[in-house]
Amino acid sequence: MGTKGTYIGELEELVLLVVGLLYEGAYGVSVLKEIKEQTGREVNISGIHSVMNRLEDKGLLRSEMGGASNTRGGRRKRIYFLTAAGKATLDQVRSVREKLYSQLSSLPNYQFSA
Amino acid sequence: MNNEVIRPPKWPDRFLSWYCNDRVREQVQGDAHELFYWRLEDKGVSRARWAFMWDVVRLFKWSNIKRTNRQKQQLNNIAMFKNYFKIGLRNLWKQKMPSTINIIGLSLAVGCCLVSFKWIESNLVKDQFHERAEDTYLITPTRKTEDGDKLRFARVTLSVADMVEQEVPGIEAMTRYTGGYGQIKVDGTKFGNNYIHTDPGFFDVFSFKIIHGDKTALDDPRSVVLNEANATAFFGDEFPIGKQISMEVNGEEKFFEVSAVIENTPDNSSIYPGILVNFSLLEAYANPLTRTAFTFMVLNESIDPASLSTSLNQVMDKKNALTPKSLYEAISLEPLVTMSKNGDEIANGFGGRPPLAPFILLSCIGGFMLLLATFNYVNIATVMAMKRVKEIGVRKVIGGRRQQLIVQFLMENLILCTLALIVGCLLASAFFIPWFNGITGGGLSLDLLNHKNLWWFLLILLSFITLVSGAYPAFYISSFKPVAIFRGNSQKGSKRRLTGGLLTFQMILAVITIVAGIMFVRTNSVNESRDWGYDQHDKLTLNIPSGQSYATLMGEISKNPNVEAIAASRGILGRVSHFKRVEIGEKRIDANIFRTNNSYPELLQLKLKEGRFFNEQARSQNKQSLLVNQTFMDRLQLDMADNPVVVIDSINYSIIGVLEDFHYASFSDIIRPAGFRVIEDSLLTDMTLQVRQGTALKAKTEIESLLTELDPEHARHYAGxxxxxxDNHFREMKGISNVMLFTASLAMLLSAMGLFGLVSLSISSRQKDFSIKKVLGATLGQLSGDIYKRFIVILGLAIVVGGTISVFLIGVLLDAVYGYHEKVGALPLTLAGIILLSVAALTINSQVRTVKHMNPAETLRAE
Structure with a gap:
């Protein structure tokens, strides 16, 4: 693709993945909880919001207002979906990483420094 | 436990919903709440609360914060106004000369306007400073007069107050108020005779400030309340509370203790409480059915005074039942605030319609000054704008709309006008008002803090001068087209005509005021040296003390070697007026009939034209004789040859002699018909002594001490x-002419400043022009001729037009003020023209000098 939108940060990649995992249940808090459960990372909600906004601006996520729940005081959630471009980006990131990684493991006599 | 009740902390939550942008509020707040409840289960209440607060802080970021469109504009506006303000201040500072001219001019005008306003307001708006003024009423009865006319009176009988209190609902406070008479003494020294009886409710009805003491000060009949002036007069610097004074009440000396001191009565009050004592002192001896007093009451706000007519009628019936011989036709209420204005309709009441002439004069002066100053501003601002066309062009090119430019220029104007207003207030309170008080003897003061009307006036004045002086320059400047500006040609023709027109108008006003000043001063000096028609020198006048007979007093006084002759009269010529209807056949006039003894006209050395003076011997004949002035004869078209007999009060008088006209009233009035008739010695009240030339002062002291010897009871005896x-009249006239002179100098100053500004601006905009001419060998005369040419036309026009107007206008003004005056002749007009021309020449020359000293090399090198 070559455009600026292609490069995404590490937290952005994580959020993209989690939104994809959660499928129709991805919104601020659920993403935050999922990240915490799956990776043990504590991220604050404000950070999640800004990352998701940024990803939406880049066209990697799409959002719509979802259903309300009692714990939210009757307020609706903004549900995020992974777009095709988002999926493509994830694929690209993964392929780049695997390509590099495979080259790393093909070096037979490499001594890892302490 | 009480899990149900636990909610996210209230204030952070409110803060969150307040700052959150509408678009994201729902989702963000929902997330925050959900997280709170999640943490509540995981980590407990306090951790969850802290975390929530922390989240709220974290979420307070640009993308979430509320930014409506309107708010965006407001932020912009503030920045814009800030910019205007800054540029305005810089311009003021940069253009020091025009700014100074404008501020000085406007502040002088504002000062004049403030004086006019204060004077007019204090005469027009009376009694409104009392807290309950709107709800206070004067009880006014209507009675039939002897002629059968119905007339409203200002005072009701004492008994009515109680009846009103019983019958009329909603009365919150009430007070009666009437004068008392009796010798007032402090430590044995005599002070005047007048004090006031009033009920203790006085302080609930009226809100004169109490300086020492409190509202209960009048509860005790042995207490007295003084105003500041009296307290100072009685006790000097000593603390007055608790001091004693004595007053005669119903002829009996009583002692009172000072219980309170109130402020001096403001100018705009109809009642003047100076010394107040309890009303019960009067009630102790006065008949409540016949004695009257002003009776004021405060009604509850909810009560409509119009609805009280039935209860007032009941009061009237009750009162009439007690006094069948003197019946009221009606009882009505007069609001306190209109009491003075309607003074003419209420007999024996307060005030009356204020005189119109000073109103017109003062508002004219204020208006003139304001016009002069605003014209200065318009002129200078219009010319100054030419120096700022580039700025306007740039602003327009980068998208400034015309409207914005107008706002910008008005804003700059507002800054200047506000400054001028502040300086004007200072000028007025420090110089103009004290000076004006000195002339009028009034007590005006500029009380900025407690004077609502004044604030309104200042606000209106500010908007007026800002708009009037700023509107034209703002519209004119903002109409420039950027293309024309940058190409370098801008339309100048219309501007020149306008500035020229305004300057001419200023000069006309200046001419008129100068002529007025000259005429007033001149008329005054003519009047002061005018022949009075009799010899007023070396004559002493004195009041015959009550209990002394004319004959004995004459015997005592004639022993004084300096006294040459003695005559007596009822009232002193020049002070007394006693107009009577005089009839002869069908013709009738009103004439001032002086009642004297038979030697009085001769003693005054009145000039006899025809006939004779009163005859010393034939006393009975004298009683039927009348000595009249020439105007009397002219008005009735009488001739001495016919031995005319006139009728006054159905008594026949034959005219025995005609006097040349003499001045018996101030020079404000023309001489009207007058006559002398002889009365009984017992009715004479005043004596006039002819003293030897040069001994008047000595005789005065001798006579005064003689009178004190004869009548030691009275504190002061006075011979005049x-x-x-x-003298009072002359002082007053001197005051008026001083006001006119001041106005004239101010008008001249303002016009000169305007001229100065225009000349200097026109020179500075033509510096290159002059430099080139100078280099090419033009003389100073040629250069200054260039400058003069434009202004000489304006000045000439102003003198001609202003002179013509002033002949008419000043003539009318003089007629209103003086009984006799000269016509506005060539002399004052020429003088005014010379003054104007010389001031103008001085002003222009001061600028021409800059051309003279200008170094062409310097001016041409620039750029």
């Missing part, structure tokens, strides 16, 4: 000079 009779 006949020639000082009109």
């Amino acid at each position: 000079f006949q020639e000082e009779i009109f």
Whole structure:
């Protein structure tokens, strides 16, 4: 693709993945909880919001207002979906990483420094 | 436990919903709440609360914060106004000369306007400073007069107050108020005779400030309340509370203790409480059915005074039942605030319609000054704008709309006008008002803090001068087209005509005021040296003390070697007026009939034209004789040859002699018909003594001490000079002419400043022009001729037009003020023209000098 939108940060990649995992249940808090459960990372909600906004601006996520729940005081959630471009980006990131990684493991006599 | 009740902390939550942008509020707040409840289960209440607060802080970021469109504009506006303000201040500072001219001019005008406003307001708006003024009423009865006319009176009988209190609902406070008479003494020294009886409710009805003491000060009948002036007069610097004074009440000396001191009565009050004592002192001896007093009451706000007519009628019936001989036709209420204005309709009441002439004069002066100053501003601002066309062009090119430019220029104007207003207030309170008080003897003051009307006036004045002086320059400047500006040609023709027109108008006003000033001063000096028609010198006048007969007093006084002759009269010529209807056949006039003894006209050395003076011997014949002035004869078209007999009060009088006209009233009035008739010695109240030339002062002290010897009871005996009779009048006239002179100098100053500004601006905009001419060998005369040419036309026009207008206008003004005056002749007009021309020449020359000293190399090198 070559455009600026292609490069995404590490937290952005994580959020993209989690939104994809959660499928129709991805919104601020659920993403935050999922990240915490799956990776043990504590991220604050404000950070999640800004990352998701940024990803939406880049066209990697799409959002719509979802259903309300009692714990939210009757307020609706903004549900995020992974777009095709988002999926493509994830694929690209993964392929780049695997390509590099495979080259790393093909070096037979490499001594890892302490 | 009480899990149900636990909610996210209230204030952070409110803060969150307040700052959150509408678009994201729902989702963000929902997330925050959900997280809170999640943490509540995981980590407990306090951790969850802290975390929530922390989240709220974290979420307070640009993308979430509320930014409506309107708010965006407001932020912009503030920045814009800030910019205007800054540029305005810089311009003021940069253009020091025009700014100074404008501020000085406007502040002088504002000062004049403030004086006019204060004077007019204090005469027009009376009694409104009382807290309950709107709800206070004067009880006014209507009675039939002897002629059968119905007339409203200002005072009701004492008994009515109680009846009103019983019958009329909603009365919150009430007070009666009437004068008392009796010798007032402090430590044995005598002070005047007048004090006031009033009920303790006085302080609930009226809100004169109490300086020492409190509202209960009048509860005790042995207490007295003084105003500041009296307290100072009685006790000097000593603390007055608790001091004793004595007053005669119903002829009996009583002692009172000072219980309170109130402020001096403001100018705009109809009642003047100076010394107040309890009303019960009067009630102790006065008949409540016949004695009257002003009776004021405060009604509850909810009560409509119009609805009280039935209860007032009941009061009237009750009162009439007690006094069948003197019946009220009606009882009505007069609001306190209109009491003075309607003074003419209420007999024996307060005030009356204020005189119109000073109103017109003062508002004219204020208006003139304001016009002059605003014209200065318009002129200078229009010319100054030419130096700022580039700025306007740039602003327009980068998208400034015309409207914005207008706002910008008005804003700059507002800054200047506000400054001028502040300086004007200072000028007025420090110089103009004290000076004006000195002339009028009034007590005006500029009380900025407690004077609502004044604030309104200042606000209106500010908007007026800002708009009037700023509107034209703002519209004119903002109409420039950027293309024309940058190409370098801008339309100048219309501007020149306008500035020229305004300057001409200023100069016309200046001419008129100068002529007025000259005419007033001149008329005054003519009047002061005018022949009075009799010899007013070396004559002493004195009041015959009550209990002394004319004959015995004459015997005592004639022993004084300096006294040459003695005559007596009822009232002193020049002070007394006693107009009577005089009839002869069908013709009738009103004439001032002086009642004297038979030697009085001769003693005054009135000039006899025809006939004879009163005859010393034939006393009975004298009683039927009348000595009249020439105007009397002219008005009735009488001839001495016919031995005319006139009728006054159905008594026949034959005219025995005609006097040349003499001045018996101030010079404000023309001489009207007058006559002398002889009365009984017992009715004479005043004596006039002819003293030897040069001994008047000595005789005065001698006579005064003689009177004190004869009548030691009275504190002061006073002998006056006949020639000082009109001194008050002269002082007053001097005051008016000083006001006119001041106005004239101010008008001249303002026009000169305007001229100065225009000349200097026109020179500075033509510096290159002049430099080139100078280099090419033009003389100073040629250069200054260039400058003069434009202004000489304006000045000439102003003198001609202003002179013509002033002949008419000043003539009318003089007619209103003086009984006799000269016509506005060539002399004052020429003088005014010379003054104007010389001031203008001085002003222009001061600028021409800059051309003279200008170094062409310097000016041409620039750029």
